[in-house]
Amino acid sequence: MSVLGGGHGSLEYYPCRYGNSRVLFRGPRRQLDGVYVAFLGGTETYGRFVETPFPALVETKVKIACANFGVVNAGVDLYLNDPAVMDLMAGADTKVVQVMGAQNLSNRFYSVHPRRNDRFLRASDRLMALYPEIDFTEFHFVRHMLGRLAEVSGDRYAQVLDELRMAWTARMKHLLTQLRGDIVLLWFADHPVPVENPATLDGDPLFVNREMIEILRPRVSHVVEVVASDAARTEGTRGMVFSDFEACAAEELMGPLAHQEVSVALAEVLSDMMDL
Numbered sequence: 001m002s003v004l005g006g007g008h009g010s011l012e013y014y015p016c017r018y019g020n021s022r023v024l025f026r027g028p029r030r031q032l033d034g035v036y037v038a039f040l041g042g043t044e045t046y047g048r049f050v051e052t053p054f055p056a057l058v059e060t061k062v063k064i065a066c067a068n069f070g071v072v073n074a075g076v077d078l079y080l081n082d083p084a085v086m087d088l089m090a091g092a093d094t095k096v097v098q099v100m101g102a103q104n105l106s107n108r109f110y111s112v113h114p115r116r117n118d119r120f121l122r123a124s125d126r127l128m129a130l131y132p133e134i135d136f137t138e139f140h141f142v143r144h145m146l147g148r149l150a151e152v153s154g155d156r157y158a159q160v161l162d163e164l165r166m167a168w169t170a171r172m173k174h175l176l177t178q179l180r181g182d183i184v185l186l187w188f189a190d191h192p193v194p195v196e197n198p199a200t201l202d203g204d205p206l207f208v209n210r211e212m213i214e215i216l217r218p219r220v221s222h223v224v225e226v227v228a229s230d231a232a233r234t235e236g237t238r239g240m241v242f243s244d245f246e247a248c249a250a251e252e253l254m255g256p257l258a259h260q261e262v263s264v265a266l267a268e269v270l271s272d273m274m275d276l
Contacts, residue, residue: 011051011241014026014027018067018084018088019088020084023078023085025070026046030065031065035064035093037093037095038067038069038089040074040079040089040097041070041098041186042071042100042205043074044070044189045188046074048250049240049249049250050239050255051239053259054260057267061264062270069085073117075104075112076172077104077105077171078114081115090179093182093274094273094274095182096184096186097175097185098188099188099213100205102165102208103142103143103146103206103207104118107163107167109123110142120139122136133152143201146201147201158199161207164207165207169215169216173219176219184224184273185213185216185217187225188228189205189228190233221273228254229258232254232255233258235255236251236255237255240255
């Protein structure tokens, strides 16, 4: 499935690159030689199927260039593996970091593709020993693989989730340290931050709980939590742009009204931080 648009009925994302990065980000490309805000995150930050995603909406409100470094299905690894983009994001006056799921990163149990973090590459010896009855060569996507692990053994699956949460926390600490300066940590989802340890594979960001967010709080300037309103959730795909082929994927994502809501919350915080 294309994430670049351009086909019949799909959205044009004006893909662009920054610096020496090999990653295609959503355009139009912003000039980064002045004051700018860097947004990094997953599918929601990228704004798949949304004509004006929240980074662009924030830009119209704060009147400062907002560079969208979001990538569909991104995990923390995508950024830590891209020094060129990390330098550009570190140079921003403020960074907005969307909370991404804990599944799309390499860990002691499995490896993911360095740029397409939802792609499963290989299981480690540790995971193969934990699940000797599974043939891991049949998996291409992380979520599919994790679903199979959950089906086979809930107890062993819990061990994998513990590893993912530990790896996510350590990797996020490292990311925030590398970014430096003023950072806003953003929770943007259709549900509040879970207090318990969610094990379900439904919804995003996967496997992140309140304890993990609180561990990061001292490392950022602000934590902004935006849960899409009932009105935004009941809108479905209204206002989204997608082809018939993309309809099922669009139904899983938040639409324009939810992006409006998060832009209002972020614009208020950024205006205070940057004395606008």
